Amino acid sequence: MKKVQKLAVALKYTENDSAPTVVASGKGAIAETILKRAQEENIPAYEDENLAKVLTSVEIGTEIPPELYQAVAGVIAFVWGLDKKYGKEKK
Numbered sequence: 001m002k003k004v005q006k007l008a009v010a011l012k013y014t015e016n017d018s019a020p021t022v023v024a025s026g027k028g029a030i031a032e033t034i035l036k037r038a039q040e041e042n043i044p045a046y047e048d049e050n051l052a053k054v055l056t057s058v059e060i061g062t063e064i065p066p067e068l069y070q071a072v073a074g075v076i077a078f079v080w081g082l083d084k085k086y087g088k089e090k091k
Contacts, residue, residue: 008034009055010043011064013076019063020072025056044082046075 008031010024024034038045051071058064064072 006031006035007049007052007056008032008045009052009058010034010038011055011072011075017063019066019069020076021063022055022058022060025058025060027056044079046078048075051075 005027007027008025009022011020012023013020026034035045037043048071051068054068054071055064058068
């Protein structure tokens, strides 16, 4: 049985951006570091192995290609939902 290597991709997106940008990407130990840093910064993680596989092929510092907009929109909606949920609880 083949061992699955952990993948992680970090995206940056604001409402003023034309598309999300890949700001970090890696597998194995690098993926673990990305996930650890996200946890330390209270940045939520969204797990989708297939999307991670595709996103790791996007060069760091590059906007995601249009064919990934719909898939990544689900990630952004997930994160914004958490921000809204936990933002309200902090008040």
